[in-house]
Amino acid sequence: MKFIEGHTHVLEIFGITQVTSAKIDWVLNPDVYVVVVSAEENGPALGGGRIHIANRTTPLPIEEAVGQMDHKIYDLVEQRTDEGTGEFCGLWNSWDIAGLGVGSIYLGRIFIALAYRLKLKTLFGLCAPATYRNSLRVGFRVLTEIGINGKFYYPKEQLTATSLMIEDVQNLPLAVEEERDEVFKLRHDKTYHTNIMTNKGTSIELFTSFNI
Numbered sequence: 001m002k003f004i005e006g007h008t009h010v011l012e013i014f015g016i017t018q019v020t021s022a023k024i025d026w027v028l029n030p031d032v033y034v035v036v037v038s039a040e041e042n043g044p045a046l047g048g049g050r051i052h053i054a055n056r057t058t059p060l061p062i063e064e065a066v067g068q069m070d071h072k073i074y075d076l077v078e079q080r081t082d083e084g085t086g087e088f089c090g091l092w093n094s095w096d097i098a099g100l101g102v103g104s105i106y107l108g109r110i111f112i113a114l115a116y117r118l119k120l121k122t123l124f125g126l127c128a129p130a131t132y133r134n135s136l137r138v139g140f141r142v143l144t145e146i147g148i149n150g151k152f153y154y155p156k157e158q159l160t161a162t163s164l165m166i167e168d169v170q171n172l173p174l175a176v177e178e179e180r181d182e183v184f185k186l187r188h189d190k191t192y193h194t195n196i197m198t199n200k201g202t203s204i205e206l207f208t209s210f211n212i
Contacts, residue, residue, distance in 0.1 A: 002045040003036050003090075031055045031086075033118065033212070035110055037093065047093030049107055051114055051123075053086040060087040062126045062163065065154055070146040073163070080122045086115065087124040091131060106196065108138040109179060110208060113187035115169045117212055125164040126154070132162055138183065139175035140164035 004024050026032045029052070037047035052060050054077050059067070067073050077085060088111045108131075115123045124143075127135045136142075142150040143163035154161040166172065172180045186192050192208040 002038075003034055003048050003050075005045070026050065026052065026058075029058050031058070033114060035107065035114065037107070045094075047107065049088065049091040049111055051086050051088055051111060051118065051120075053084075053118065053120065054081045056081060060124060061089045062087050062124050065126055065161075066147065066152050066163065069152055069154075072146045076143070076145065076165075077124065083122070084118075084120045085122040085124065086118070086120050087126075088112075088115070089126065091127075105134045105137065105179075106206065108134055109183050109186055112138050112166065112169065112172065112175075112183045114210065114212075115166070116183075116187045117210060120169050123166040123169055125166075126152075126161050127164055128159070128161055135162075135164055136174075137176050138179045139166045139172040141167070141174055 004027075031053040033051045033053075035048050035050070036045045038045060052058075054060055056078075060077055063073055063077055088108075091107060091111075093107075112123070123140075125135060125140055127140075141164065143165045144150045146163055150163045152161050152163065153159065166174075172183060175183065186208060190210045194206050194208075195203050196206060197203055
């Protein structure tokens with residue numbers, strides 16, 4: 001519920017109310033895994049995201065988001081479901097941690113590590129322009145097979161989103177070397193501690209804990 005409250009608030013600031021990854025029916029889906037960023041244990045959510053595993057029962061958010069615009073997304077997901085696929089979605093961060101390097105790139109690393117721990121072979125995504133560059137850095141490619149070379153006018157006409165995929169979660173051949181190394185460090189330990197330098201020139205400590 002902390003995740004939902006924080007995510008909804010951030011979307012409302014930008015006047016976005018129709019994004020499919022903001023729906024809350026996923027709380028009843030056992031194939032959804034949530035990551036929450038907080039400054040203290042049991043503190044308010046300052047950011048986060050989710051992985052939805054494809055299960056042929058509940059469509060992935062990307063299917064609901066762009067399926068009516070391009071039906072090929074359904075086949076792309078179906079073809080990969082048996083071997084293990086899912087979607088990295090619902091990424092957000094609050095103004096409290098904006099510019100610290102946590103919201104986009106560090107969470108991106110965590111979710112790729114989480115996908116590996118969930119034994120997913122492939123991973124879909126639908127990103128806004130602000131997270132496009134970092135998505136490519138951690139190993140996604142543009143899903144040019146759908147949309148307009150992967151792009152859609154979503155969640156409203158004035159905005160665009162780019163469909164993405166990681167086709168090899170284990171080896172991450174398209175990730176830049178620095179990001180691949182960081183993901184490999186994260187994915188084997190249930191707890192991980194690191195210091196990062198923020199865009200503001202200060203250092204912060206990050207503690208990552210996986211409960212799977």
